[in-house]
Amino acid sequence: MLSLRELQRHFGAALFDSAPEAIMPWICGDGLDVESRLLIYRNNLRQGFLKALALEFPVIQRLVGKDYFHQLALAFQANHPSRSGNLHHIGQQFPQFLVTLLGGTRYNYLSDVAALEWAYLVSMGGAEATPLDPSVLLKFSPDTFSELRFTFHPACQLVRSAYPVLRIWQVNQSEAAEAEIIDLDSGSDQILVRRGADEVELHRIPRGDFALLTALANEATLGAAFDAACGADPRFNVGEALCRAVGLGVLTQPRVSQRALS
């Protein structure tokens, strides 16, 4: 007698690994060949995944067309099957999958568009946090400012691309939208994705701000982030950049490293 676990493993092999041999003796034909019955479940598995991925990456689907998107989804699923009972997690690795698949080709920009679509979803689902109240900074002595670190708002995401991905994203928001030719060499983008009161917002931000926020998101001190920003933009003005960041609610609680306190 097959245990429930073994039965589920055999079934899983038929669905995920195209290896139906072990489960076949355990399924009744009932007037139909067993493979056809298994195929119904394999189709469900594929169609469910495809549908969920298309909901997460509608712009990619519009850019490459439904047929190619279908192929991409199946290839992606073979390498990255769903690992959760919540289908909203399936696309996390999709931008990186596109880098691996299309990097170095003229479709290289698709992975950046996918990264923007994923950032949008993360922002939609991110936790709430109280944005930084600038007056809190007065509690810190000015000579410790460069040692400050900030918690990044969980619903804020940063996306950078060598391509004009924000424009690409905007003109592909609806099936009904007019086709527009976008020159892939017409500029790079540094984008902050944040959740506003009613909807997710996409802001193009200056190169220096992007470098500063990227460093802060990676838990760098304000001093190190400032150096990174100056490296990206020699005319970087930290005061103005912090004002913009505070205005957009990107930063939350400040904290000072132990070294600065001692």
Place this chain on the structure above:
Amino acid sequence: MSAGTVLAPHLSHPTRERPPTARKPRRAGIGLRAQHHLQLLEKRPPVEWLEVHSENYFGRDSAHRRVLEKIRAHYSLSLHGVGLSLGSTDPLRLEHLGELAELVRELEPTFVSEHLSWSCIDGRFTNDLLPLPYTEEALQHMVARVGQVQEFLKRQILIENVSSYLRYTCPQVPEWEFLAALVHYSGCGILLDVNNLYVSAMNHGFDACTYLARIQVSAVQEFHLAGHVSNRIGQHLIRIDSHGAHVSEAVWNLYRAAIRQFGARPALIEWDTAIPPLEVLIAEAEKADRVAEGLHAVAA
């Protein structure tokens, strides 16, 4: 396995009953999908209750969750899970259960439901509702899992029968006997999906009315109604649960039989693919009410 020793389908005593926190709806409701969020908030059509897929609203501060909280202020709500995979032999995902518990605490749903199925093995998820073999081992497994969830949520859950497209060869009991035993041993209720029952009965050649007659009347607390499609594979006709069409005439008839057996229960229209305008869903719910009222008139 000998069916008689394991399963006790005819119970004279009621199983544990826990009253839901919210008042039970009297009229049919609809499955709420994100496409209709804004319309529902702005127009507030007269639907008595709504049911959502729990997983779509995980994440305490997510944008969808905020909308659902606003909707909850105006409508009764039920939480229908599709991802807990109760029948899987993989460990139950406590993170998933924790998210569900938080949602239950916040929204105080009328019903919390899941499925008589499994969907993951060794960490890979099909995100589909796969049939269980109706064996002693599977029963013990389901009883333990349902018990674990009910204990965690501190409330009763309803278990829904699924559509299936195959049967296993191992010695097993009929689904109704398995479900009745699950109710008996776990104290769960039943969400009877009339469309799923029709689909499985047609696919496997059993009598749906026998099914209705053999599950506990007091356990059945909610009905689901949805559309299905018929596919021909060679000479063989197989019904596939699609949730993408109007409720078929055969399923309306089975719904009438279910009401005769169990009395009126909150019914819900489900539609998940090719989702139509909200008005179509509401009209389908009104049709369910008319069917129920028609029977009542006959009975009176």
